[in-house]
Amino acid sequence: MRTLSIMGYALAPDVHACVADDRVYFLDAGRDRYCKAGPSASQALIARNKAASTPDNASLTPLVEAGLLTFSDDRRARLRLCTHPSPSDDLHGVRDRRASPRLTDIVDIAWLALLASRRLRRHGFADALRWAGVEAPVTGLRKSAIDELARCVACFEGARTLLPTSPRCLLDSLILRRWCSARGIATAMVIGIRPLPFAAHCWVEHEGVVLNGSKDSVANFKPICVA
Template sequence: MYFRVKSEFGYCTTAAGDVVLLDLIRARYFSLAKNQRHAFLRLAENGWWLDEAAPEFPVLLGLEFLETVVSSDRHNFDIEIESAEADISRTIWSVGVLPDLVQALFGQFLMSAKLRVWTLKIVLRQISNHKSNRKLDERTADTKIQRIRAGYDASEIFIGRTDRCLVRSLAMFATLNRRGINSKLVIGVRTNPFAAHCWIQRGSVVLNDVVEHVRNFTPIMVLG
């Protein structure tokens, strides 16, 4: 029988060998117990198919994030994201940043409000649906990215940075989408101890963090 991971879940295997899942409806992370991890990894290695007589089969049926399907034509996609190799230097405050600062503050306040009302799945879908069809050349895109990043850096003076990676990255990703700048929103996790993080990449370049930090996390979900 074929299985697939439900669309409201993201998953990954961390560097420590743990299988971690992200529930987009409940906005929570959880890891699999040893027997569940063994069954899930065997399923993945076997092309998402497992015989009903297999000892792992009853375990798989009990996992809330899996559902059975008649064929393998539906996705269990591998996460596609380039390894982070570079980042953008933080900007110094100047009066010229003011318009981008206002937009960054408004974007983060709006995103915080949305996350209080809607599930993360709905927020991600809404951001994807508002992507501009404009195609910018690399030079124009790089200039716009620098200005957007400057606005978000300046916003930390007023609303801080600690524990704001999700709101900050979602808001900046939405801004980039509206400006016609292709990028990827990345949510990553680590274990021992557990931590989650969110950032934005354009190719191998991290747009709102530093390479040394994001490399500590295994991507569990990528949008863009």
């Protein structure tokens, strides 16, 4: 039987975490919930991540019981806390070069919106994240020039305004990432949190460039998950 005092900790499956205002926040994608560790647990996790020291089992046991942490055989393993940097740019400066969507673009995006909504409703947040990140089967994923990005996002935004649903950052980011992936453009979907008052927001980036929104609109959100 393994002794808990010599064991380490790891994030549970589909759980993501970051540090904001000296507290550790969790996104449990499998259960579609956000949680915040208490002061002592946050201090133990932050110290553990910096120095790979053995954390206080008593303060972390509630996080294990809540399904946020799991035991690890490597007692010196560091937690994978999100340290994604702030975006460096956005597409607002190239709006005049954007293209209008074609009829086929509108149909494709409407279909993706239906699929994304169905994934969220039937299978949950974690499954929807995996679905949005499926790579293009033929061309593969690549870096993209700013003009190509602008045209691709313009088609998405133009078609999105025609859908009979109000804008939602989560749904729109799922659709946009899948839309870019189908065109061979590598993107990352970023989910961020704001501690006080608590709020969550998500957006899509390509090489540090925000595609749906502005870098200023996401500046106050601490990335907790990059998918």
